[in-house]
Amino acid sequence: MQIIKDKKIFEKFVKKLQKRSFSEPKIEDSVRKILNDIKKSGDKALARYTKLFDKHSLPLKIGKKEIEKKAKDISKDVFNALIFAEERIRKFHEKQLEKSWQYQEGDIILGQIIRPLERVGAYVPGGKASYPSTVLMNIIPAQVAGVKEIAVCVPTPNGELNPIVCAALSILGIKEVYRIGGAQAIAAMAYGTETIKKVDKIVGPGNIYVATAKKLVFGEVDIDMIAGPSEILIIADNSANPAFVAADMLSQAEHDEMACSILVTNSEQLVNSVKKEITRQLKKLPKASIAKESLKNFGAIIIVKSLQEACNIANTIAPEHLEVMTENPEKLLPLLKNAGAIFLGQFTPEPIGDYVAGPNHTLPTSGTARFFSPLGVYDFVKKSSLIKVGENGFNKLAPYVEVLATLEGLHAHANTVKVRKTT
């Protein structure tokens, strides 16, 4: 873990962080091939890739009964936790619902119509990284937005369904599920096949092949975002509990070797106690080797003179997760401009936001919180402008349209008001 006190070293560190999320041209080539195959040969190519990567030839679609049966394999505790999370996530996202509006000026009506997307595809990773929380976080906002058709793709290595994913899908009432994964699943949702109808938007995380495929089909369909490795930045002062700080840093670091954990503090004393705590807690972690590697590569403690300076650093890095463990965390809020989610106070560890707080855990990474937002209901709607002009309004607006259209050399544009004036 790097200790940073110097501005130049900080700038070098930021550059290193930003380089984490670049894609590999080699992977792009092989993903492009898969996309083209699915586009050309549909279900046939889909079956071929599924056999190759997931080692099974089961029907693409998974029946609702099969999902519900498998869902019963989970414990009561897990079921209750999923229900608890589902309710809280839904409640938060319901506050994001926007309404269409219009206003009138004489016989001119102007407005903004907001409608849900018609059909959305959600990708759920299979195997090791099969997270039920992700199922909830990706699908609930679409449901709240009013999306009627939600198709889910989940790879089933060796044909094995994951009971926890099934439980999450069953709780959400999802009926259309396909056992496919990887770039081929993204292609199927983007282009459509004989079995799978083309969607309007694809959401959900995945490995580098899935992420690359999403990037390549963007424009053909919409996508949520390309999530990079996870990040946490913690602003803490002398009042922070070093065990809490250490635990929260480690919770990011265990994600993968590219994850990034940063402490920014004005307290040299905290630096030492956090370092000790990290060493102590690491010993008990099953994923200690991943966490160690992550901290070695992308872990840092940045020592600053003031909390104001800490906020500036947070704004420069624009972290996915930003924790504030200071004596008066609310005081810093107006200074914090770029972050996916902000966690205030000693009792708000980031994992509370991952699972049950309510806000979405799909957040902008790699500094993109400068311009991107958390996944939300607004990602599952589209807007249309509404314009209705009556004869009076037309007479008021037409002369200006004529001047500007003529100025821009668009005579047929000007003509649309001229022909109407002569009637």
Place this chain on the structure above:
Amino acid sequence: MQIIKDKKIFEKFVKKLQKRSFSEPKIEDSVRKILNDIKKSGDKALARYTKLFDKHSLPLKIGKKEIEKKAKDISKDVFNALIFAEERIRKFHEKQLEKSWQYQEGDIILGQIIRPLERVGAYVPGGKASYPSTVLMNIIPAQVAGVKEIAVCVPTPNGELNPIVCAALSILGIKEVYRIGGAQAIAAMAYGTETIKKVDKIVGPGNIYVATAKKLVFGEVDIDMIAGPSEILIIADNSANPAFVAADMLSQAEHDEMACSILVTNSEQLVNSVKKEITRQLKKLPKASIAKESLKNFGAIIIVKSLQEACNIANTIAPEHLEVMTENPEKLLPLLKNAGAIFLGQFTPEPIGDYVAGPNHTLPTSGTARFFSPLGVYDFVKKSSLIKVGENGFNKLAPYVEVLATLEGLHAHANTVKVRKTT
């Protein structure tokens, strides 16, 4: 112009439309070279490309006085029209402003913080396609959102400033303007150079090089959208005035040879009269040859049995502009799901929306209205989730976090609540 009555032919036509917006790999390669050059050599490369493409070696930055002086070259009529448009556009976009919100449950606070982007770059095409309306439409929403730094890039072929663009910039009070264009301008805004500070988002239309550059820097910065060729779809019944329909179709067709104009009607009588009107009006158009070519390639009249069927066709094509000239246009509104902007009634020709109605004229093209929205104030803000949990709330949420984190094999996540419980 194609007359379509058959479903299969319609499907073929839709495929043809969708193919219009594909990018060329050759252009991508040369744009990638320009991007890399600017990234590596900054201002030096910028000056070299500007000399090569725009034939001048003037300073990159254009002084405010120079802009204001040049702005005086326009007529009073044009100035008034720009002011009129500016006010109406601003008024509409002010209705799009969203507010941050939060709610409390015991000692748990949850919320959504909405903040303007800090720095935005607007690209304004120079030369032939230099449209003052585009300056207004791209910059006003950013100003309404509260973006403090707005940098504008406009190419000046042979060093010549366009007075109308200067007038629009001056009316908006823009102070930071650079005389650069093409892919090199996009690169400068995305990566930053010695003179030009990196932005968070790039908006504005441009030629294929500009569009390709925007696509390639997406992720490094945000972009508005990749606008394809313009489209209009008009739903009309027997009550429609054929001269109006013809004029509105021609106003799209004059944009370029790839533009697309479609009439969907249940009236065979209207088909004939519109065809005659098009022939008649074409004779008087300065851009007749472009319009003719556009109508030949991508013009169509689709004959349907009912207006309900017409709406289904509109939803399939998801046009940038959708006009409804029927006896009772409001009646169809609930059936129209996919369109950038909807124009209702005989007196709402699409160019009214291009210039002065108020809503934005930067709209999703090529069927992307299925999932994209008009450019708006919402494009110039970012959201952060806010989570603050007190000790009571923590005790309520913690057990569920532990269950779910353990389930997902994330023991360091579970540990963040465990360490807090033991205190």
